Amino acid sequence: MSDINQNQDQEQELRDQDNISESSSTIPGELAILPLKGVVVYPLTVLPLNVGQARSLRLVDDVVKETNRLIGLVTIKNDKFEDAGPDDLYEIGTAAVIHRMLRAPDGTVRLIVQGMERIRIQEYTSTDPYLKARIELAPEHVDKSVEVEALTRNTVELFRKLVNLSQTLPEELLMAAMNVEDPRQLVYMIATSLRIDLKQAQELLELDNVQDKMLRLDALLTKEVDVLELGKKISGQAQAEMEKNQREYILREQMKQIQKELGESSEQEAEITAYEKKIVESGMPEEAEKEARRELDRMKTMPPAAAEYHVIKTYLDWLVDLPWNKRTEDNLDIPNARRILDEDHYDLQDIKDRILEYLAVRKLRAERGSAEDQESRTYRGSILTLVGPPGVGKTSLGQSVARALGRKFIRMSLGGMHDEAEIRGHRRTYIGAMPGRLIQSIKRAGTKNPVIMLDEVDKVGADYRGDPSSALLEVLDPAQNKTFRDHYLDVDFDLSQVIFICTANTLETISGPLRDRMEVLPLSGYTDYEKTQIAKGYLVPRQLEENGLRADEVTFGDDAIRAIIRDYTREAGVRNLEREIGRVARKLATKIAQGDHDSIQVTVDLVHQLLGKARFYNEVRERTETPGVATGLAWTPVGGDILFIEATRMPGSKGFLVTGQLGDVMRESSHAAYSYVRSKMHDLGIDPEQIEKSDIHLHVPEGATPKDGPSAGVTMATALASLLTNRRVRDNVAMTGEITLRGRVLPVGGIKEKVLAAHRAGLDTVILPSRNERDLDDLPEEIRKDLKFVLAERVEDVWKAALEPKPVPSTLNGHGNQEPEREVTSSLN
Numbered sequence: 001m002s003d004i005n006q007n008q009d010q011e012q013e014l015r016d017q018d019n020i021s022e023s024s025s026t027i028p029g030e031l032a033i034l035p036l037k038g039v040v041v042y043p044l045t046v047l048p049l050n051v052g053q054a055r056s057l058r059l060v061d062d063v064v065k066e067t068n069r070l071i072g073l074v075t076i077k078n079d080k081f082e083d084a085g086p087d088d089l090y091e092i093g094t095a096a097v098i099h100r101m102l103r104a105p106d107g108t109v110r111l112i113v114q115g116m117e118r119i120r121i122q123e124y125t126s127t128d129p130y131l132k133a134r135i136e137l138a139p140e141h142v143d144k145s146v147e148v149e150a151l152t153r154n155t156v157e158l159f160r161k162l163v164n165l166s167q168t169l170p171e172e173l174l175m176a177a178m179n180v181e182d183p184r185q186l187v188y189m190i191a192t193s194l195r196i197d198l199k200q201a202q203e204l205l206e207l208d209n210v211q212d213k214m215l216r217l218d219a220l221l222t223k224e225v226d227v228l229e230l231g232k233k234i235s236g237q238a239q240a241e242m243e244k245n246q247r248e249y250i251l252r253e254q255m256k257q258i259q260k261e262l263g264e265s266s267e268q269e270a271e272i273t274a275y276e277k278k279i280v281e282s283g284m285p286e287e288a289e290k291e292a293r294r295e296l297d298r299m300k301t302m303p304p305a306a307a308e309y310h311v312i313k314t315y316l317d318w319l320v321d322l323p324w325n326k327r328t329e330d331n332l333d334i335p336n337a338r339r340i341l342d343e344d345h346y347d348l349q350d351i352k353d354r355i356l357e358y359l360a361v362r363k364l365r366a367e368r369g370s371a372e373d374q375e376s377r378t379y380r381g382s383i384l385t386l387v388g389p390p391g392v393g394k395t396s397l398g399q400s401v402a403r404a405l406g407r408k409f410i411r412m413s414l415g416g417m418h419d420e421a422e423i424r425g426h427r428r429t430y431i432g433a434m435p436g437r438l439i440q441s442i443k444r445a446g447t448k449n450p451v452i453m454l455d456e457v458d459k460v461g462a463d464y465r466g467d468p469s470s471a472l473l474e475v476l477d478p479a480q481n482k483t484f485r486d487h488y489l490d491v492d493f494d495l496s497q498v499i500f501i502c503t504a505n506t507l508e509t510i511s512g513p514l515r516d517r518m519e520v521l522p523l524s525g526y527t528d529y530e531k532t533q534i535a536k537g538y539l540v541p542r543q544l545e546e547n548g549l550r551a552d553e554v555t556f557g558d559d560a561i562r563a564i565i566r567d568y569t570r571e572a573g574v575r576n577l578e579r580e581i582g583r584v585a586r587k588l589a590t591k592i593a594q595g596d597h598d599s600i601q602v603t604v605d606l607v608h609q610l611l612g613k614a615r616f617y618n619e620v621r622e623r624t625e626t627p628g629v630a631t632g633l634a635w636t637p638v639g640g641d642i643l644f645i646e647a648t649r650m651p652g653s654k655g656f657l658v659t660g661q662l663g664d665v666m667r668e669s670s671h672a673a674y675s676y677v678r679s680k681m682h683d684l685g686i687d688p689e690q691i692e693k694s695d696i697h698l699h700v701p702e703g704a705t706p707k708d709g710p711s712a713g714v715t716m717a718t719a720l721a722s723l724l725t726n727r728r729v730r731d732n733v734a735m736t737g738e739i740t741l742r743g744r745v746l747p748v749g750g751i752k753e754k755v756l757a758a759h760r761a762g763l764d765t766v767i768l769p770s771r772n773e774r775d776l777d778d779l780p781e782e783i784r785k786d787l788k789f790v791l792a793e794r795v796e797d798v799w800k801a802a803l804e805p806k807p808v809p810s811t812l813n814g815h816g817n818q819e820p821e822r823e824v825t826s827s828l829n
Helices: 017-021 054-065 146-165 171-178 183-193 198-206 210-262 267-282 286-300 307-321 334-344 349-368 371-376 394-405 437-445 468-475 512-516 528-546 558-568 575-593 604-611 664-679 688-692 713-725 751-760 770-778 781-786 795-802
Strands: 030-036 046-051 070-075 092-103 109-126 132-137 383-387 409-413 451-455 499-504 518-522 554-556 600-602 629-636 639-651 656-659 694-699 733-735 765-769 788-792
Touching: 030 054, 030 109, 046 054, 054 070, 054 092, 054 109, 070 109, 092 198, 146 171, 146 183, 146 210, 171 183, 183 198, 183 210, 198 210, 267 286, 267 307, 286 307, 307 437, 334 349, 334 394, 349 383, 349 394, 349 518, 383 394, 394 409, 394 451, 394 499, 409 437, 468 512, 512 518, 528 554, 528 558, 528 575, 554 558, 554 575, 558 575, 558 604, 575 600, 575 604, 600 604, 629 713, 629 751, 639 713, 639 751, 656 664, 664 694, 664 713, 688 694, 694 713, 713 733, 713 795, 733 795, 751 765, 751 770, 751 781, 765 770, 765 795, 770 788, 788 795
Parallel strands: 030 070, 383 499, 383 518, 409 451, 451 499, 554 600, 629 733, 656 694, 733 765, 765 788
Antiparallel strands: 030 132, 046 109, 070 092, 092 109, 109 132, 629 639, 639 694
C-alpha cells in the first residue's frame, strides 16, 4: 500500500479553482482506489500527496496513462497501512484527478490531485495488483435558504478570526474564502486548511447536508479560535513578565553605574562584602570555608531577584552563624558541682556520684593533657542515659549538670519522632529545606559544647521517612560525632565536645546498637520518706512561690504530706504529688486572699477537706479475704506495682482457663504453676476429686492492660494452692519469682521497683527468690527496716510464708461448693 502523508507546506498557488467546473458525468463507475493514511481529501480542493509504496506507484503509473487520469481516494480507518485491505478503509471517499506527477530521486512520486466529487464504495472488484472498486457518486444536498447564507457569513467571520490569530495561515487564503460563493466549496476549502482530527475530518466528509457540514465546521472553528486566543493571552503575559524583568535588570545596571560614579557600593555588593567578613570571623574549618566561598561566588553572579539567590543567602546565614570555634569554659570545681546537685535533687547518691566521676575525669584530662590532647580527647566520654519512671527527676538532672559545668542547656524531645530528617536535616534540593534539630539547637545555644538532653529516647518511632534511631547512632558515638554531617550543611560539624544526656522510661524499645553506645544509669522510684523530704525541701516551697504565698502564711506538716502521698497519689515519682500540693496551695491562697486567715497550718483533716475523699486505699486485706487470691509484684515502665491473681473453680472435668490479656510467657508460667500444684496434691492435702470434677479458672484483673513475664509464677502457684486447700493468703504478703516444674524459685528483675510498690501499698512482708538477695543492697535503709523479706529457694518456702495454716469455713471457699470442714494435713504447716 501507499505511504501517503499530507505535505505541511500546502501549495496554495497550485489550487486551480477553474478546473472545478468539470462535469461529474465523466467519472466512470469503476475506479482504482488509492488508500490514504492520515489525510482526508475533499471535493473541490487541490492537495499535494506523496506516494512511496510499490503497489501504489504501479497504480499511479497506470492511471496517468489513461485519458481522464481519475482515481478514488479513500482514507484508512487506523494506523494499519502495509497490508490495508477493503475492510480497513472508510466507505465514503473522493474521486480526484491527477494534475501533475513528479518523480523524486529516492524513488517516491509527488502528486498534485484535485478532488472532484464525493463517492461511495459499492463493491471492491480487485485487490491485486492494487485495489479497484465499483463506485457511485454521493453528491451533497445544498439548500438555497437564508439560514445557509447566515451560516456562510458566520463561517467566513470565524475563519477571519482564525487567520488573524494563526501564524501559519496566509491572508490570501482568507481572501479566497471570502470570494467563494458555493457553500460546499467554502466548507471544504476551510476544512482542508484547518488543523482537525482525522476522525472529525472524515465525519465532516460523510455528512450529506451542506447545512450540517457548516454547523459542524463552525463548532470546530470556534474551538480552534478559543485555543489560539488563550495561547495568545498566555504568551502575552509571559512576554510582559520578561519585559518587566528586562526593565528591572537594565535599571539595576544603570543604578550600579550611577553608584560607581558617586563612589558608592550597591546593596548587593555590601551584602557580599559582609558575608566575606563573616566567613573570615566565624573561624569555620577549611572544608566549610571552601563551600561557603563557592556559594558566595555563585551568589555574586546572580541578580538579587533570583530565587536561587535567596536560597544561597539562607545557606550562608546558617554557615556563618554556627559556633564553629565558640565554646564556654567548663567550671570543673567538683565541690561546687556536688553542692549544686544536692541543692537540686534529694538523695540519688549513686547517680550524683557517677555524674561527679564524669566531671572529675574531664577535669583531670583538661589539666594534665597537652593542648592538642585537650582539643581531641578531653571532651569525649560516655553517653549518660538516665532510665526510670516518670517524675523521678531525669530531665532536671541534666539541667543540674549544665548548671554545675556552667554550660548552656538544650532539651530536645524525641518522643514520637518518625523522620530521620529531624536529626540530619533536609537536603537543599527541597523547597523550604533546613538543618536538623541538632544543628538548630547548637546555633541557638551559641556554643559548640552545650549540654544536650535527648528526652524520651525510648519513644522514637520509624516509618517510610527513615529511622531516627539509626541517625542517632552517629550522633551518640564519641568516635564518629567529630565529623557529623548534616544533610543541609553538607559539611562536617564537630559534636564531640557536646555532652549528651539521654532519658528513657524503659530500655526495651531502644535498639541494640544504640543502647550499646549508652552508659545506663537507672533511677528507681522514691519511698514515702524520700517523697516527704522532697516535698518539704523542694515541692512545697516551689508551689507556695508559684501561687503567691509566703512561707510564714502556709506550713505543711509531715503528717499532711504523708496523707497526700498515701491517699491521693500512687506513683514512683513526685509529679502528681507536686500537682496535689499545688491544688492545696491554690485553695489556701483563695482563703488568704479573701482575708479569712492570716496563716494556715496544713493538717491531715484539712487535706481531706480540701482534696475530698481519698482516691487510694489498701485493698489487699479485702481482696485476700477469699481463698484463691494472691498478691504479686510487677515491674512497669512507670515504676513497680502490685497485682492480684485470682483463681476459682466450678463443676467440670479438669479444665484450666487463663484470662487477663496475658502474654505467652505468662501463660506458660500459669500452666507450670498448675502442673506443680497438681503434682503436690498429697503434700497439700488436696482431694484429687476436686480436680477431677472441677474446672479451674485463673484470672489477672485489669484485663485491658497487657501483661507478660515469668515473675508471676510463684503468685499463680500460691493462688491455686490457696484455692484448692481453702486456705487464705496472708493479707500483708506480696511475692515475686519465676518457678520451674521442679518447684525451684528463679531470680527475676526489677526488685527495687517491686519492693517500693509493696511498701507504698502498705505491705510488710515480701517474698523474693533467694538469689535476689544481693538486690536488697540497693534498697534505702528505711525500707529494709520497715519490711520483712522472705528468701525462697522452693515454692514450698513461698507457701509456708504466704498461706494461713488452717482452711476457712466451707461457706467462704469462694467457689460455691458446700463442703464440710475437715482437718487438712499439710507438710507445709
